Amino acid sequence: MYFKSFLFFPLLFFCLFYSLAQENKQTPKLHSHNDYLQEVPFWIAYANRMESIEADVIFINNELYVAHEKESIQKKQTLVSLYLDPIRKAFDLNLGENQQFQLLIDIKSEPHETLKKLEEVLKDYGDILKGNKARVSIVISGNRPKPHEYSNYPDYMQFDYQSITEISDLPLDKIALISLNFNKLSTWKGEGKIITREQKELKNAIEIAHSLNKPIRFWATPDGKIAWKTLLDLGVDYINTDKPFEARFYLETLEKARY
Helix, strand or coil: CCCCCCCHHHHHHHHHHHHHHCCCCCCCEEEECCHHHCCCCCHHHHHCCCCEEEEEEEEECCEEEECCCHHHCCCCCEHHHHHHHHHHHHHHCCCCCCCCEEEEEEECCCHHHHHHHHHHHHHHHHHHHCHHHCCEEEEEEECCCCHHHHHHCCCCEEEEECCCCCCCCCCHHHEEEEEEEHHHCCCCCCCCCCCHHHHHHHHHHHHHHHHCCCCEEEECCCCCHHHHHHHHHHCCCEEEECCHHHHHHHHHHHHHHHC
């Protein structure tokens, strides 16, 4: 996919959707799943106030590329060009009314070397990670170090924990959220109702996460109106979607109807 490098296009796109996205603040958090596959990475998610934005990252040839596997790497698609520089631009232009979000970096390469490079790169972005402009948090997902190693990384960097069975002696201050594979708990495809047994399993997972005072996200969820409403009613904190505009519009409209 070819991404336009000119600033005017993402800003124009932002303006088209920004007024709509600002209408209601009392909505659940949304996670822009595999955001880099959107026609315009970052800007569509940011314009629709996604509280979590996901980018798969591969460290190769001393560069952090945004891609799911090595075969799909394109030289211009880096973490800096698709996310870090646009985030800085959005903040410098004061777009988004100081909205806060997490950049969930899903590591697809060896974690230690990748994180070492990520720390090096992020040294140039202290202005968006610290101080008055610190509206973005870095959350590491995918290939991660062991939990006992989390404390070796900077304060601005937290981790996405992916278990509700191994929860003793966790460094909770370094865990931003808990993420689980929806398909391991439910066969529901987004139509009708979830069967009672599976609903209990999902609620149990949510309760465990909340007992640790952590938000929860499921990946591989159905992605449509019934699914968004169902996940909302279950108490899921971050609703996974590949449709940022549609999900935001539907859930904000739903919240208005409730009130």
